[in-house]
Amino acid sequence: MRVGLILGSVRHSSNSPGILKFLESLVRQHRANIDLDVIHLLHSPNHPLPYAIEDVAPAAHDRATLPDGYADPKVRAWSATVMKWDAVLIVSPEYNWGIPGILKNTFDHLYGEWVGKPAGIITFGSRGGSNCAEALKTVLGKGLRMSVVDKNVMISLPVEYIMTQKRLQGDEEVVTEHEGEIVELVEELVKRHQIPQAAPA
Structure with missing residues (x-):
């Protein structure tokens, strides 16, 4: 099973690598058959991806024409990548009560590639990134008609991990205490892949 793991933060000094390290170790331990395709939105x-969306709305493309229907070679490559995934897992901070702009842009370039695909959400921030999580559920579940796992994981960070240069390494209790939730989230993605559900109306 191939899972696209999208990191929502592009900060040079981010807490994402620490969370990713712990997440990858859990996947290796519990689901060795999962191949994680980690996407850093800058590197x-x-x-x-470009910020300008093409003149033809992504939803107007017939899936049979993808990825060749896109004019921009970067968007064509992104489309081909996403179509290879069986599910998507997002690990993202909350920025100003919402979704990081570059992460939202990443989803907005495509449409048919996302429809029906299982998606799981892990957010982090001073209050666990709850606003980002809810916004992602709306965008992915209602806008892109993905099969979003109901229960997301929210990691609440002490202020020093946000306001200073201190960063997560992946072995802190604020991360590891979510082991059970993360494993359940991954298992639900596997289940939804094995038993596809109808895309939300």
Whole structure:
């Protein structure tokens, strides 16, 4: 099973790598058959994507024409990448009570590639990134008609991990205490992949 793991933060000094380290160790331990395709929205191949959306709305493309229907080569490559995934897992901070702009842009370039695909959400912030999580549920579940796991994981960070240069390493209790929730989230993604559900209306 191939899972796209999108990191919502592009800060050079981010807490995402620490959470990613713990997440990868859990996947290796509990689901060795899962291949994680980690996407950094600045440094992964064909990223960052352009901010300008193409003239033809993504939802107007017939899935049979993808990825060749897109004019921009970066968007074509992104489309081809997403279509290879069986599910998507997002690990993102909350920025100003919402979704980081570059993460939202990453979803907005495509449409048919996302429809029906299982998605799980892990957010972090001073209050666990709850506003980002709810916004992602709306965008992914209602806007892109993905099969979003109901129960997301929210990691509440002490202020020093946000307001100073201190960063998560992945072994802190504020991260590891969510082990059970993360495992349940991954298992639900596997279940939704094995038993596809109808895309939300």
